[in-house]
Amino acid sequence: MRAAFKTEADMLRPLACLKSSLVGDAEDIEVFYEVQSAAGIPDLVLVIFDHEQLTLRSKRGLAPIDSLHAIAVMHETQSSLIRGDDYITASEISKCTGISASSIAASVLPGLQSAGHVEKIGRGKWKATHEFRSLAKFVCTIEVKMRDWRSGYNQALRHSVTADEAWLVLDACHAKAPSDNSKWFKKAGIGLAFLDGDSGLDAQVKARSRRKMTPYRELLVERAAGLYLQGDVSGPVRPVFGVRLTTTTGPDPRFRDAEGNSYRPVAAR
Known part of the structure; x- marks a missing residue:
């Protein structure tokens, strides 16, 4: 096992690359960061858009x-x-x-x-003026923590009302305590996984699917769609004590100006 991650932000890029370990190997999963939901701001939001609905909205000139x-x-x-x-x-x-x-x-x-x-x-x-259909076939929230699994559990539980699935991903170096309390996650239907920079992502508890079109879910979907149509992948990153925190070992995928990141506007397909 590798050394512990230095910051939670360091976990974002490898986690995005390993997303199929959590939600399956779909080619059209879009990854977003810092999307404001009705129940807080998940670290990552994974979305499979309904491109037919995006196209219909676009043709009518209807914004999210x-x-x-x-x-x-x-x-x-x-x-x-x-x-x-x-x-x-x-x-x-x-x-x-x-x-x-x-x-x-x-x-x-x-x-x-x-x-x-x-x-x-x-x-x-x-x-x-039109049939209001969801812009997403699937949406998933992921809360990322290095070791504070109780706080992460509570946040993931709040986020679960806004998505089809909700996950907590922790640094694999701190897996023992949450593993010993995995019954909490199973009872609540919250997914639990551990990220190791060398061996990858280990999903210990599978998230329970809650697929239902609710205003809370659709708000998260509509805001993610707004980012997607602008060619962005992140909402505003919250400063901590007035400081914009980022990774210490590589480019932060949330920031446009981070080295190695490139963005271009996209259109509904």
Whole structure:
């Protein structure tokens, strides 16, 4: 076994390269970092996009939806469309989402209208302009820790409500304590794996799949799609005590200006 990693950031690049050890050998897995979810910021987010849906959105000029309330409202307008309703009102949406009708009418629906996702067909009457489908076939969150497995477990557990699968990956040099407590992970359905720079990635507990289209999941997907369509792979990296922390032994895959990183804009296929 190699020496312990010096920083958690040092684990990101090798983990991204070994992603198939966790989620299978799919060729179209996209890797993102620091994507703000409704339950915190996972270190890595793995996404298999639905490129048909990305293309349809692109052709209509529809940008990803970047608000949890907007996604919840969009979901209800979609349900109304499926039922064959002529329209839906803010009051009806409020009953299903818990968001105040006044906020929906004054802010959320007008915002979705400006973005082209809904249209106003009469006073207080709204309708979706398109079928709201998920932009991802699969999304997975990964929390990375060197040795603090309890903190990592709690973070991965929070992230699990936003994704199909949630994992905690630890430095293999500190595997004993979490291995002895693997029942926590099995009970919660959180994946547990250990990263060794020489021998690779050992998945000890397989993550339980929770595939369900919820506003929390779709917010993470829409934000990842926003990065993808801009040609980016990372959201803003949080400074620690005002300092931008990066790796100590190589380029940090989160930063555009890191040596060895190259980015180019991409279009929906």
